Amino acid sequence: MDMARRLPQLVRRSVALAWTIDRWAALGLLVCQAVSGAMQALGLLAVSRTIGALLSSGDVYGRLLSAWPSLAMLAVAAAVRALLGIAVTWLSSRLGPQMSREAELRLLQAVTEVELSAYDAPGFTHRKEAADRGAEIVQDLVTDGQDLIASLASLVAGAGVLTALHPALLPLLVLASFPQAVAQVSAARVRYLARLRAGGDHRLLSILRWHVCDRYTADQIRAGTMAGFLVTRYRHITERINRADRQAADTGARMSVLGAVCGGLASSAVWAAVVWLLSNGRMSVGHAGTAVFALQTVGTALRGLVAGGARIMRTGLYMDDWSEFLVEAGGYRMRRGTGNPAPPQEIRVRDLVFRYEEAANDALRGVSLTLRRGEVVALVGYNGSGKTTLARLLSGLYLPTTGSITWDGVPTADLDPHAMWAQVALVPQDYARWPLTARENITLGRPTEGGDADIHAACAQSGADEVVGELRSGLDTVLARDWLGGQELSGGQWQRIALTRAFHRPAGLLVLDEPTSALDPLGEHRIFAGLREVAATRAVVLITHRLTNVAVADRIVVLDKGSVVQEGTFPELVAEPGLFRDLWTYQHTRETHRPGEPTGPGEPAAPASTAAVSSVAAETEGA
Ligand SMILES: Nc1ncnc2c1ncn2[C@@H]1O[C@H](COP(=O)(O)OP(=O)(O)OP(=O)(O)O)[C@@H](O)[C@H]1O
Numbered sequence: 001m002d003m004a005r006r007l008p009q010l011v012r013r014s015v016a017l018a019w020t021i022d023r024w025a026a027l028g029l030l031v032c033q034a035v036s037g038a039m040q041a042l043g044l045l046a047v048s049r050t051i052g053a054l055l056s057s058g059d060v061y062g063r064l065l066s067a068w069p070s071l072a073m074l075a076v077a078a079a080v081r082a083l084l085g086i087a088v089t090w091l092s093s094r095l096g097p098q099m100s101r102e103a104e105l106r107l108l109q110a111v112t113e114v115e116l117s118a119y120d121a122p123g124f125t126h127r128k129e130a131a132d133r134g135a136e137i138v139q140d141l142v143t144d145g146q147d148l149i150a151s152l153a154s155l156v157a158g159a160g161v162l163t164a165l166h167p168a169l170l171p172l173l174v175l176a177s178f179p180q181a182v183a184q185v186s187a188a189r190v191r192y193l194a195r196l197r198a199g200g201d202h203r204l205l206s207i208l209r210w211h212v213c214d215r216y217t218a219d220q221i222r223a224g225t226m227a228g229f230l231v232t233r234y235r236h237i238t239e240r241i242n243r244a245d246r247q248a249a250d251t252g253a254r255m256s257v258l259g260a261v262c263g264g265l266a267s268s269a270v271w272a273a274v275v276w277l278l279s280n281g282r283m284s285v286g287h288a289g290t291a292v293f294a295l296q297t298v299g300t301a302l303r304g305l306v307a308g309g310a311r312i313m314r315t316g317l318y319m320d321d322w323s324e325f326l327v328e329a330g331g332y333r334m335r336r337g338t339g340n341p342a343p344p345q346e347i348r349v350r351d352l353v354f355r356y357e358e359a360a361n362d363a364l365r366g367v368s369l370t371l372r373r374g375e376v377v378a379l380v381g382y383n384g385s386g387k388t389t390l391a392r393l394l395s396g397l398y399l400p401t402t403g404s405i406t407w408d409g410v411p412t413a414d415l416d417p418h419a420m421w422a423q424v425a426l427v428p429q430d431y432a433r434w435p436l437t438a439r440e441n442i443t444l445g446r447p448t449e450g451g452d453a454d455i456h457a458a459c460a461q462s463g464a465d466e467v468v469g470e471l472r473s474g475l476d477t478v479l480a481r482d483w484l485g486g487q488e489l490s491g492g493q494w495q496r497i498a499l500t501r502a503f504h505r506p507a508g509l510l511v512l513d514e515p516t517s518a519l520d521p522l523g524e525h526r527i528f529a530g531l532r533e534v535a536a537t538r539a540v541v542l543i544t545h546r547l548t549n550v551a552v553a554d555r556i557v558v559l560d561k562g563s564v565v566q567e568g569t570f571p572e573l574v575a576e577p578g579l580f581r582d583l584w585t586y587q588h589t590r591e592t593h594r595p596g597e598p599t600g601p602g603e604p605a606a607p608a609s610t611a612a613v614s615s616v617a618a619e620t621e622g623a
Contacts, residue, residue, distance in 0.1 A: 007309055010316040011148065013323070014141035018095055021102050025095045029088060029146060036084045037153025039077040040297065044161040046074035047293050052286025092146055096139035103135035103322055110329035116397045118332035120357040127325050130203055134322030137315055144312040151304030158298035165287045165294065172273055173295060176266035177302045183259020184303065187252035188310030194248035195314060198241050205241075208234050270295065336399075337414030343423055343508025344407040347371040347394055347539060352403035354393060362401070363389045364562045373508065376531060376540040378553035380580060385559040387543045388429065391511045394541060395424045422446075425507040425538075427515045431498035433489075435480035438468055442475075442500045458504035461530050463523045464496035492518040499527065503534060510534065513543045528552050547584050556580065 018026035049070035054063055111128060118124055162169045211217050212230050221227055274291050277283035283291070352367040364386045371377050371394065379387040392398050393405055396412040405412045412420065434441050439455060442464075448454045452475060459465040471477035471487055479497070481488035489497065495518040502510055516524040528549050534540065542553055550556050551570045558566035558573070558580045566578050573580040 006313065006316060007148075010141070010312055010319070011145055013319070014099075014138075014145050017099055017102065017138070018142065021098050022095055025091045029091050029095070029142075030149070032084045032088050032091070033146065033149045033153050036081050036088075036150065037157045039081045039084070040154055041157035041160055043074055043077035043081070044157065044290060044294050044297065045164075046070045046077060048161075048165070048286050048290030050074060050286075051289035052284060055285045055289075088146055088150075092142045096142040099142060100136055100139040103138040104132070106326060107131055107135050107322065110326050110333075113334060114329050114332040115334050115399075116392070117357055117399075118329070120359075121332070122358055124328075126203055126207075127321070127328065129206065130199075130318075130321040131325030133206070134318040134320070134325075137318040138322065140315045141312065141319065144308060144315050147304065148308035148312055151301045151308055154297055154301035155305060158294045158301060161294045162291065162298065165291050166277060166283055168273065168277075169270070169291060169295075172270045173298055176263065176270045177299065179262030179266060180259045181302055181306055183255045183262070184306040184310075187255045187259075188306065188313070190251045190255070191248045192310065192313055192317070194244045196317065198244050199317075201237050201241050205234065205237055208237070267299075334417050336412075336417050337410075339410050339415040340419045341407050341410065341415050341423055341508075343373070343537070344371075344539060345373045346408055347509065348404075348406045348409075349390075349394070350404050350406075352390075352393065352400050352405060354389060354398060354401050356389075362562055364393070367403070367559075367562075367564050369557055369564065369567065371509075371539045371541065373537070373539050374535060375555065376535045376542055376553045378542045378544065378550040378556045379559060380544075380547065380550060380556055380583070381559035386562040387559055388513055389562075390559070391426075391513055391541050391543060395426060395509065395511055396420045423508040424511065425502035425505040425509070426511045427498050427502045427513060429514045429517070431495070431501075433479065433494055435478065435486070437475065438471055438477050438479055438497070439475040441479055441497055442504050444501060444505075446505070448504070448506060455500070455504060458500045461503045461534065462496050462499035463519075463526045464493075464500040467493045467496050492520060492523065495519055496523065508538055510538045510540045511543075512540065514545070515542070516544070516546070516549070524549070547580075547587050 015026060015030075018029075050067050053067035053070060056063055056066065058066075107128075159170055159173075162173060208230065212221065212227075212234070221230065274283070274288055274295075278285065278288045347370070349367055349369050352364055353362055354364040355362045367386075367390060369377070379390060381387055389398070393400060393412075396405075396407075396415065396417060399413050407415060407420070439447075439452070442455050442458065450457075455475060456465065456468075459468055467489065468474060473485070478486035479489060479494075480486040495515070499512075499515055502512070516527050519527065524546075531540065531542070531552050542550065544550060553570070556566075556568060556570060556573055557564055558578070560579055566573060566576075566580050568576070574584055575581075
């Protein structure tokens with residue numbers, strides 16, 4: 001029932017997709033199949049006439065002469081069908097891959113248009129991966145659909161001819177085919193359900209394969225001696241799938257045998273009917289001969305229809321992953337305003353509460369603060385206190401759950417997101433290492449009017465000038481080892497490139513999330529020494545755990561468990577008791593302690609003597 005209900009919908013869907021891509025090819029395929037079916041009917045009629053003429057009375061030459069026109073018709077029908085078969089293969093192989101590429105493009109488009117929060121929805125990424133496989137397999141719909149339509153055309157042709165030969169033959173054949181058809185549908189259903197149940201396992205396998213083969217996990221798999229563990233896990237899942245597949249194959253085979261036995265018995269009845277019609281003169285020998293061919297044609301077409309239906313159902317299962325994901329992505333589509341912001345003079349946060357999708361607690365609660373152009377604001381706090389989340393909200397990557405964030409008085413939800421992000425330069429903790437040229441890695445596809453001169457200026461600010469200077473083909477070098485002529489960078493060199501991206505972008509808000517975590521002390525010093533200059537035309541948000549560096553900020557906002565617990569300048573915060581002074585004292589003591597002194601957690605930390613704190617504050621201010 002499921003198959004019968006979904007088949008027309010699947011065929012319609014694949015024809016619709018094919019139609020939007022290449023309507024002539026789609027039309028050509030449908031016409032070819034229809035004409036091929038007509039040729040098959042014509043061929044069967046020609047067979048009937050040929051047999052009739054050959055078995056008639058008269059000399060051999062006379063009989064051959066009278067059989068000649070129908071023989072010619074048979075040959076023409078066969079030749080046209082052969083040519084149509086070639087045309088179908090040609091059109092399918094043109095259309096199929098295009099359909100997959102189109103499906104992939106629609107997927108990419110849908111994914112780039114969803115809110116970032118969609119990725120936090122449980123299973124979103126897995127469903128996206130399944131949709132990806134669905135898009136790849138969409139091309140099979142063309143061949144599966146063609147097989148189905150070809151079988152249908154043969155069935156109609158054979159059935160038409162049989163009815164013309166004798167009205168009783170078709171109902172008899174339908175009765176004879178029924179057990180086989182039921183057996184095949186049941187077997188296909190068993191395999192289909194097994195496949196459906198194993199869907200999760202198949203996805204798991206593909207994720208595991210990706211992680212095991214990826215070069216960025218290759219070192220950890222080796223150093224962590226994980227290969228055996230991962231391969232064993234993979235083998236366990238494969239065994240589970242194999243077990244289910246074997247079971248389905250065995251059950252399917254049992255059903256097919258049962259169907260074949262019943263079908264064989266029923267077919268004997270059809271043949272007996274043909275013999276009976278022949279013996280009492282109700283059917284000519286020529287018609288009986290044609291009936292043999294027509295019965296074979298219809299039988300093969302019925303089997304083809306069921307097998308093709310089962311295949312298209314399986315392909316449809318994958319295609320469902322694709323189309324369901326597109327619907328899901330549509331639900332997460334960004335629906336924001338159309339405001340086109342200038343570089344913001346002031347970003348205001350009021351009573352901000354934010355909770356990630358499906359999270360049990362708020363990541364931010366009751367946060368209020370103001371950022372101004374030309375100002376560096378540092379966010380400080382323990383791991384998980386909400387710094388990155390707040391930075392993402394300030395950049396408009398997320399929208400507040402309650403409360404508001406405004407850019408020069410306009411809520412971020414009312415701004416056009418793409419126009420807004422053109423005003424954001426972001427250096428996240430995990431920056432992308434695009435397998436593109438150094439130039440493209442810096443401009444991100446948005447070169448400025450100054451061209452390479454602007455790139456070199458940004459490189460000088462970030463310290464990437466040394467990195468680019470050592471590249472084989474300068475800015476034209478592809479930053480990926482596996483690519484021809486590519487060159488791989490170290491972690492710190494990549495971070496300099498990520499910083500260059502942000503400095504190069506003419507954006508009004510600069511967000512630096514742990515921007516120097518991989519830099520050497522000299523590189524780090526260079527960034528912070530130049531930060532004031534960078535901030536002259538921007539609002540800068542700086543997140544770092546290295547508290548010596550936050551002295552550069554105009555204001556420091558201290559977060560704890562998603563709330564702002566302190567706000568002030570560096571000297572103010574080191575002078576007043578609170579989380580910042582505790583963190584500072586602990587870090588500073590660790591950095592300046594002599595070996596052997598107790599400093600770790602659980603060991604008595606040095607007391608925060610006001611004198612020590614103020615001396616360090618003065619020292620840092622001086623620096
Ligand atoms: N995508 C997410 N889905 C659900 N919860 C998240 C997500 N990202 C972060 N969180 C949770 O939100 C809280 C704040 O995380 P956030 O990354 O903002 O902290 P952070 O202060 O930047 O931490 P760190 O110093 O480690 O970078 C944490 O409790 C974290 O578990």
